[in-house]
Amino acid sequence: xxxxxxxxxxxxxxxxxxxxxxxxxxxxxxxxxxxxxxxxxxxxxxxxxxxxxxxxxxxxxxxxxxxxxxxxxxxxxxxxxxxxxxxxxxxxxxxxxxxxxxxxxxxxxxxxxxxxxxxxxxxxxxxxxxxxxxxxxxxxxxxxxxxxxxxxxxxxxxxxxxxxxxxxxxxxxxxxxxxxxxxxxxxxxxxxxxxxxxxxxxxxxxxxxxxxxxxxxxxxxxxxxxxxxxxxxxxxxxxxxxxxxxxxxxxxxxxxxxxxxxxxxxxxxxxxx
Amino acid sequence: xxxxxxxxxxxxxxxxxxxxxxxxxxxxxxxxxxxxxxxxxxxxxxxxxxxxxxxxxxxxxxxxxxxxxxxxxxxxxxxxxxxxxxxxxxxxxxxxxxxxxxxxxxxxxxxxxxxxxxxxxxxxxxxxxxxxxxxxxxxxxxxxxxxxxxxxxxxxxxxxxxxxxxxxxxxxxxxxxxxxxxxxxxxxxxxxxxxxxxxxxxxxxxxxxxxxxxxxxxxxxxxxxxxxxxxxxxxxxxxxxxxxxxxxxxxxxxxxxxxxxxxxxxxxxxxxxxxxxxxxxxxxxxxxxxxxxxxxxxxxxxxxxxxxxxxxxxxxxxxxxxxxxxxxxxxxxxxxxxxxxxxxxxxxxxx
Numbered sequence: 166x167x168x169x170x171x172x173x174x175x176x177x178x179x180x181x182x183x184x185x186x187x188x189x190x191x192x193x194x195x196x197x198x199x200x201x202x203x204x205x206x207x208x209x210x211x212x213x214x215x216x217x218x219x220x221x222x223x224x225x226x227x228x229x230x231x232x233x234x235x236x237x238x239x240x241x242x243x244x245x246x247x248x249x250x251x252x253x254x255x256x257x258x259x260x261x262x263x264x265x266x267x268x269x270x271x272x273x274x275x276x277x278x279x280x281x282x283x284x285x286x287x288x289x290x291x292x293x294x295x296x297x298x299x300x301x302x303x304x305x306x307x308x309x310x311x312x313x314x315x316x317x318x319x320x321x322x323x324x325x326x327x328x329x330x331x332x333x334x335x336x337x338x339x340x341x342x343x344x345x346x347x348x349x350x351x352x353x354x355x356x357x358x359x360x361x362x363x364x365x366x367x368x369x370x371x372x373x374x375x376x377x378x379x380x381x382x383x384x385x386x387x388x389x390x391x392x393x394x395x396x397x398x399x400x401x402x403x404x405x406x407x408x409x410x411x412x413x414x415x416x417x418x419x420x421x422x423x424x425x426x427x428x429x430x431x432x433x434x435x436x437x438x
Numbered sequence: 439x440x441x442x443x444x445x446x447x448x449x450x451x452x453x454x455x456x457x458x459x460x461x462x463x464x465x466x467x468x469x470x471x472x473x474x475x476x477x478x479x480x481x482x483x484x485x486x487x488x489x490x491x492x493x494x495x496x497x498x499x500x501x502x503x504x505x506x507x508x509x510x511x512x513x514x515x516x517x518x519x520x521x522x523x524x525x526x527x528x529x530x531x532x533x534x535x536x537x538x539x540x541x542x543x544x545x546x547x548x549x550x551x552x553x554x555x556x557x558x559x560x561x562x563x564x565x566x567x568x569x570x571x572x573x574x575x576x577x578x579x580x581x582x583x584x585x586x587x588x589x590x591x592x593x594x595x596x597x598x599x600x601x602x603x604x605x606x607x608x609x610x611x612x613x614x615x616x617x618x619x620x621x622x623x624x625x626x627x628x629x630x631x632x633x634x635x636x637x638x639x640x641x642x643x644x645x646x647x648x649x650x651x652x653x654x655x656x657x658x659x660x661x662x663x664x665x666x667x668x669x670x671x672x673x674x675x676x677x678x679x680x681x682x683x684x685x686x687x688x689x690x691x692x693x694x695x696x697x698x699x700x701x702x703x704x705x706x707x708x709x710x711x712x713x714x715x716x717x718x719x720x721x722x723x724x725x726x727x728x729x730x731x732x733x734x735x736x737x738x739x740x741x742x743x744x745x746x747x748x749x750x751x752x753x754x755x756x757x758x759x760x761x762x763x764x765x766x767x768x769x770x771x772x773x774x775x776x777x778x779x780x781x782x783x784x785x786x787x788x789x
Contacts, residue, residue, distance in 0.1 A: 169514075169548050171505035171690065171701055210701070212508070213694030217717065239717025255508055255699075373720055400716050402690055405545035408706070409687035410714055412732075415740040420545075434660055438722035 170405050173210045173255025174199065178248060179230065184316035185309075188281055189246060190222060190234040195256050198228050203292040204263030204285060204396065204424045208404050209233060210255030211248070215241040218260075218401040220285035220423065222317075224292055231256070234284035234316060260404035261423050264289055264368065264394060273301045273360040277379045279308045279351050279371030283316055285396050286370050290325070297330040304360050305333040308351030308375070312337055312344045332359075352378045355386075362387040370396040377437040380427055390428035397422050397436070439607050442617035443624065445596035447485065451523065452477050453613050458519035458558060461497070463490050472496075472522065485592050487566035489526040489753055493683035495536060497522055498553045505549065505690060505703035512698075514548070521558035523590075528573045528751040530561060530585040532683035538745040539686050549703070558605060561586035563632060567639045570754025572767055574643060575652065578752050580635035591628045598628050646767040648774045650782065652748070656738045658782065659773040665734075666727030668769055671762030672709075674726065678756035678764075679707030684737070684749050687713075708733055734769065 180192035199207070203225050210216040217239070223232035237246045266289075274293060278286040286307075293303050305325075309315040315322075315335070326333045336347035336354045347354050351371070367388055369379045376395060383393050399411035399418040406420030414433040416422065421429075430436050444450050454460050460475040462483050469491035475483065497520070504512070533554075540550035561582035564571075573579070582589040587606035591598045598620055601607040610617060648655060679685045689706040692699060706713065709729050715721035723729045741749035750766070757765045 169506055169511070170545055171703065172511055173506065173508055173701070175509045210692060212699040213692055215692045216690065216701075236718075238719075242717060253509070372718070398716055398718075398720070399722075400714050403688070405547075407539055407545070407547060407686070408689060409708060409736075410689070410706070412714075412736065412740065414735075415743040435722045435728070438720060438724075 170257070171403070173208070173216075173257045176254050176256050178250060178252040178254060181248070181250060184234060184318075185314050187314070188234060188236045188316050190232050190316075191245065191248075192230055192232050193254060193256065194230045199231060199256060199259060200228060201225050201231075201259035202263030203266065203288045205259035205261050206401065206404075206419075206423055207231070207233070207256050207258035207260065208401075209241075209245075210257070211241055211244055212253060212255060214244050216255070216257070217241040218404070218419070220288065220396065222284040222287040224288060224295065226292070226295060234281065234287070236281040257404060260401070260419050262421065264292075264424055266292060269293075269366050270299045271301065271364075273365040274303045275360045275365050275367040275383075276303065276305045277307075277351060277355065277367065277369045277371070277383075278305070279375040279379075280310070280314070281316065282371030282375070282396070283307060283321075286368070287317055287320075289368065294328055294331070297328065300330070301364065302360075303331045305331065306336075306351055306354050306359070307333070308336045308338070308354075308371075310338045312341055350378075351375060352382050355379065355382050357386045366392045366394060368394045368396075373398070373437045384427075390431050391426050393427040394424055395427055395430075396424050397430075399423075439601050439610065441598050441600040441620050441625065442610055443596055443620045444599055444617055447483050447597065448477075449616055450597075450599070451475055451483050453616060454521050454523070454558070454560070454609075458521050460521045460523060463524045470524075475523070483523075485562055485590065485597075486524045486526075488564060488568050488571070489528055489755075490524070491755070491758075493681060493753075493755065494522065494525055494529040494532060495683050495686070497557060498533070498536060498550055499540070499686065499688075499705075502702055502704040503549060504700055506701040507698050508701075510698065514552070517552045517556050519556045519558060521560055523560040523562075525559055525561045525582075525586070526564050527561070527579050527582050528571075528753040529683065530559070530582055531573075531576070531578065531751040532753070533559070534585055535684045535741075535745075535747055535749055535751070536686055538747060559586045559588075559602075561589040561602070563589075563591045563628070564635050565592065565631070567635060567642060568754060568758070569642060570757035570765075571639060571752065572643050572646070572754055573752035574636070574639045575646075575648075575752045575767070575770075576748050576750060578639075579632075580639065581632050591631070593624050593627045593631070595624075598624060643767065646771050648770060649778060650774060652738050652770060653742055655770055655773045655777060656734050658777055660731075662773055662776055663727075664769060664772045664776065665731040666725070668764055669725075669727040669730055671764055672726055672730065673761050674709060674711070675761055676707045676709045677759040677761070679709050679733070680705065681755045681759045683753060683755065684751060708736065730764075734766070 176195035406417035411418035463470040
């Protein structure tokens with residue numbers, strides 16, 4: 166990293182993939198290699214406009230480029246959605262702690278994801294699949310508002326389901342004509358039989374309300390708070406634990422997170438807001 | 439090194455100003471603010487009896503500065519040595535707090551570091567604590583305890599100067615013509631003055647005396663509605679966070695200049711409604727009372743958990759500035775009484 170933590174590394178958008186009506190993936194090539202761990206995040210700058218935090222959705226194994234999946238949600242993301250291939254960008258990071266996947270070895274990894282929360286999960290999933298034999302199994306329970314709202318459709322609806330060692334179920338809040346799978350929020354497809362709770366870790370990423378109810382369900386199944394990994398979304402700005410915006414209690418999400426165990430933050434009353 | 443004596447401030451300040459840029463307090467109406475020292479000025483320099491109105495953080499962490507220039511990085515701004523004269527114990531403690539944030543090993547803030555390394559700190563005793571001063575809540579003293587290069591104490595016939603660092607000792611050694619030995623009697627005069635100020639501080643704050651450690655008072659008051667009640671007087675001007683010497687929140691924003699882009703680093707504050715909001719619209723502290731609570735939690739609970747220090751020095755600037763007359767001492771006192779009513783006593787909290 167540059168000696169000045171506020172200095173972005175110059176980069177360029179080389180490809181843009183439409184994922185859903187509200188979401189696009191941007192393939193970014195930085196001028197200097199950026200090594201990251203799955204679950205860490207970067208600050209992506211649109212020069213002259215602003216920057217926003219994103220967890221790359223690509224595998225850290227690909228050190229040449231980085232894929233960043235972005236939902237149109239605010240000022241910077243709306244402008245990014247108007248960008249074309251070749252757009253110059255800046256990247257700061259990586260920041261924070263990723264998923265401690267070495268600690269997951271020998272256990273079942275139970276991944277609960279919703280909406281654009283599948284972006285960090287894709288990076289984690291690809292990382293786990295690269296060394297799938299290290300884990301007892303990878304059990305995925307993913308949801309989206311409608312079938313069209315799923316991101317990574319071409320992977321989700323086919324190839325990923327066929328990977329040996331992966332058990333995947335999908336659900337939508339509202340089906341359309343072609344959908345033959347489950348209908349209901351993601352918590353409706355979680356059952357205590359999905360994994361052996363005593364030898365599993367859970368990973369949850371999605372909209373706050375979904376994370377809250379998924380966590381409560383996991384606790385009900387008997388998961389220990391220390392075995393539930395949450396990827397927290399807060400207003401991370403500086404990335405280095407100084408500017409204050411992303412605090413949860415004594416923690417800076419940008420520096421101590423964005424991945425936390427529920428154990429770490431469960432006593433702070435406002436974590437889901 | 440033993441303390442030394444100087445009868446007049448001018449030659450001392452002139453000697454400092456010869457070496458570096460010097461800032462001294464100047465009284466404007468009832469407040470002191472910092473101005474650049476002019477050796478040729480006709481108004482003699484004076485020693486402030488109380489902390490200045492402005493906070494020392496402005497010297498280290500300006501309201502707005504260039505954090506980065508790109509695509510081509512710019513040469514870092516040249517910062518020369520500078521001295522600040524008249525800082526009080528509360529100011530020194532606020533520097534200690536900012537140091538924790540900006541100079542910690544893992545991520546140093548290069549902009550802060552550079553100014554900090556170039557800063558020569560000349561502290562001084564408090565003579566006349568203000569009605570809002572409550573540093574005694576945080577073990578503050580009426581004189582500089584640590585974190586200074588030189589410390590100046592006013593006595594009847596002159597000033598006692600003490601070194602608090604190698605840089606300070608070096609200065610005294612290099613200017614033997616300025617200083618003389620301090621007779622014992624003058625040292626005891628200094629100590630008497632200090633005791634007097636300390637006593638006055640305690641007296642001023644007697645009615646706010648708390649029965650429980652501050653951290654526990656705040657931490658155990660999550661459910662209290664005192665914050666919402668206080669919020670009724672708050673006009674959301676954010677002056678409390680601006681004028682606070684320890685508040686250090688900032689935001690980064692991007693600008694487009696003629697032939698480059700820049701990231702600016704500018705003060706921000708947690709009292710602003712959208713401060714913690716995310717792009718999707720979620721906001722953990724939409725309600726004003728929750729923001730007042732967060733401000734106190736951060737200062738008196740979270741920061742202590744993280745860095746082992748309170749993030750408040752009891753300087754009282756937030757009390758002086760508040761348009762709604764919100765006073766942190768009375769919030770703490772109300773929370774204290776509430777907990778006492780609930781049956782939480784000192785005996786119970788001692789583990």
